[in-house]
Amino acid sequence: MRHLLALLLTTSAAMAEVPRVVTDIPAVHSIVDMVMGSLGSPELLLAPGADEHDFQLKPSQMESVASADLVVWVGPELTPWLDAALEARGGESSILTLFDDVGTYKINYFVGDSVTGDTPAEGTIDPHVWLDPSTAAYWTDLIAAELSRLDPEHAKLYDAHAVIARSRIATAEAEAKALLDPIKDRPFVTFHDAYGYYITYFGLTSAGTIALGDAATPGALRLSKLRATLEEGSVTCVFPEAQHNAGLIDQLVDGTSVKIGAALDPVGSTLQPGPRAYPELIVAIATTLAGCLSDPG
Numbered sequence: 680m681r682h683l684l685a686l687l688l689t690t691s692a693a694m695a696e697v698p699r700v701v702t703d704i705p706a707v708h709s710i711v712d713m714v715m716g717s718l719g720s721p722e723l724l725l726a727p728g729a730d731e732h733d734f735q736l737k738p739s740q741m742e743s744v745a746s747a748d749l750v751v752w753v754g755p756e757l758t759p760w761l762d763a764a765l766e767a768r769g770g771e772s773s774i775l776t777l778f779d780d781v782g783t784y785k786i787n788y789f790v791g792d793s794v795t796g797d798t799p800a801e802g803t804i805d806p807h808v809w810l811d812p813s814t815a816a817y818w819t820d821l822i823a824a825e826l827s828r829l830d831p832e833h834a835k836l837y838d839a840h841a842v843i844a845r846s847r848i849a850t851a852e853a854e855a856k857a858l859l860d861p862i863k864d865r866p867f868v869t870f871h872d873a874y875g876y877y878i879t880y881f882g883l884t885s886a887g888t889i890a891l892g893d894a895a896t897p898g899a900l901r902l903s904k905l906r907a908t909l910e911e912g913s914v915t916c917v918f919p920e921a922q923h924n925a926g927l928i929d930q931l932v933d934g935t936s937v938k939i940g941a942a943l944d945p946v947g948s949t950l951q952p953g954p955r956a957y958p959e960l961i962v963a964i965a966t967t968l969a970g971c972l973s974d975p976g
């Protein structure tokens with residue numbers, strides 16, 4: 680009898696097994712966490728404060744990637760370090776590449792950067808796709824469907840969590856919109872070319888970026904053109920990034936009327952990881968932008 684009971688317990692536990700999920704960046708981690716809800720939490724690979732484009736996995740994280748039931752990530756365009764780990768893995772994890780989904784809205788990196796006149800990334804699709812809240816809302820269904828395929832027993836729950844996630848995203852979006860509407864027409868410069876989706880979605884006025892989309896340190900020519908633009912006085916604020924040294928920005932704006940805003944964090948790596956991080960990220964960017972752009976001084 681005891682054996683039978685043990686067997687029954689084991690069987691029901693195995694049937695109710697929630698997939699072990701690994702995610703790339705805090706924003707994606709948060710969306711998956713919302714969809715898993717009470718059933719569990721995914722693992723997050725990118726360390727707090729780390730640059731999404733340039734990161735090194737620990738051996739234990741390589742193991743996680745290899746042994747996961749499901750890896751949810753944006754794609755190799757954003758995180759080449761995870762691409763390498765997926766290539767090298769011996770395991771059989773399912774992979775959900777969000778960037779490759781036909782329903783993921785995509786635009787190019789800023790073509791004809793108005794600050795420098797450069798068109799270095801022309802024709803290159805910007806992989807910072809999560810910064811469009813309507814894309815994140817769309818992904819909740821995509822993630823719920825994949826989790827349900829792996830764990831059919833909990834399909835109804837995943838769907839229900841996705842509905843809640845979408846309402847949280849919609850609330851954050853409305854909050855961001857209210858903050859951003861009054862400062863829509865004020866030109867600003869960001870550290871790297873990561874905000875195209877956010878800028879497009881909320882109808883903001885970007886005057887360009889310091890670094891390109893991969894956040895690599897810009898060259899001297901780009902910097903001197905930027906400096907000339909800032910001296911003209913049309914740009915209101917320049918925003919550093921939590922992941923990058925602000926020293927470059929101090930030098931650039933020194934002696935001009937341009938204000939330096941608080942640091943932006945496009946991946947959410949300064950936020951507490953979890954279900955609240957994505958909605959917080961959408962509002963935090965708006966708060967930071969409005970904090971500098973709405974200040975008349």
Ligand SMILES: [Zn+2]
Pocket residue numbers: 731732807871872873892893894945
């Ligand atoms: Zn980036």
